[in-house]
Amino acid sequence: MWKNSKREKRAMGEQNFTKKQKTDKYVNKWEKRRGGGGGVGGEEWEEVESPGKPRKYTISIGVPATILEETCIKDELRTYVVGQIARAVTIFAVDEVVVYDDRCWRKRTYASNPSATKDLVEMMRMLLEYQECPQYLRKHFFQYDPHLKCVGVLNALNAPHHLRSNQWCQYRDGVVLDKGKKTSSFVDVGLGTDIQVDQQLEPGLRVTVRLPPEAREMKRPYGELASPDEPREVAGYYWGYTVRVANSLTEVMTGSRFSDGYDLLIGTSDKGQDVRKADFPAFSHALIVFGGVEGLEAAIEADEELEATEPLHLFDRYVNTCPNQQSRTIRTEEAILISLAALHGPLAAQGH
Ligand SMILES: C[S@@+](CC[C@H](N)C(=O)[O-])C[C@H]1O[C@@H](n2cnc3c(N)ncnc32)[C@H](O)[C@@H]1O
Secondary structure, X not given: OHHHHHHHHHHHHHHHHHHHHHHHHHXXXXXXXXXXXXXXXXXXXXXXXXXXXXXXXXXXXXXXXXXXXXXXXOHHHHHHHHHHHHHHHHHOOOOEEEEEXXXXXXXXXXXXXXXXXXXXXXXXXXXXXXXXXXXXXHHHHOOOOHHHOOHHHOOOOOOOOOOOOXXXXXXXXXXXXOOOOOXXXXXXXXXXXXXXXXXXXXOOOXXXXXXXXXXXXXXXXXXXEEOOOHHHHHHOOOOOOEEEEEOOHHHHHHOOOOOOOOXXXXXXXXXXXXHXXXXXXXXXXXXXXXXXXXXXXXXXXXXXXXXXXXXXXXXXXXXXXXXXXXOOOOOHXXXXXXXXXXXHHHHHHHEO
């Protein structure tokens, strides 16, 4: 009995020691950098400068979840395809991905449609959100889920907000910790030391924190809460994408998170107008919609709420982004990369 409790105590002590060692390691790293900045024995901060100019306009894309059913039979492949969509979205600085049900399954009851049980919409949403989340925050926001069982095949996004602990950027995303006081909170932003924010925030919340330049020299650094749009709107950083689920094409168009909705709707198809000949009007919030295996026509037909019966009536522009395609079909995941490459320049010229 005595032996047991002694052993337990020792084990607990060892556990605490390991935890303490870990904390010391982080604190030391922070201390080193704090006293560093190129100084003797100090670890250099790697500055993350804003690569672009401040940007107010946004780009959203609509992606049908059925592409995971039609084109991939294994979860590894499905995961990989979603991962490549996330990469295309990041490469071309897309701000919102709307995962939609192009067959309107989710509007009907599960019992009447067995295919719906697969819930591909949920899988795509979760994988996109997982990949967008900075690595140091994933343990706070994602528990094990069958949809995440193949995340090992995902390629890293290397997005500007996916910062390493030795990188200094004026903004960082973090999670509010359960140790705040009445007037302030602590946020883990992946720096090895928690950032104090003079606001009472709900523990577990994902937030964006603005760090003053002097914070890197402080023993107990502080920051201020910022809107997640601020890094883009004020400093020109691409700050990741949000994910929204829509049960139909109608919901893709009408469920916008922007108060005035989307003001430029672009449909994509090999039957559309040659993108090189299309002129785009000035806009604030553009939405580019992709169809599934049967194209946007099928998504329009499946949606009983839509008055439009063909894409030309629904979109401001209906474009073919690969006018000389030599394969008879372009898969949706390929079309996303091709279309974003073709539209990126023309849209950047008209966004305000
Ligand atoms: C397999 S295709 C659908 C069938 C059909 N060929 C079409 O484009 O309407 C899947 C989706 O990829 C996109 N896509 C395919 N080819 C495209 C092209 N040449 N230009 C723009 N988008 C294209 C569209 O969003 C389309 O709905």
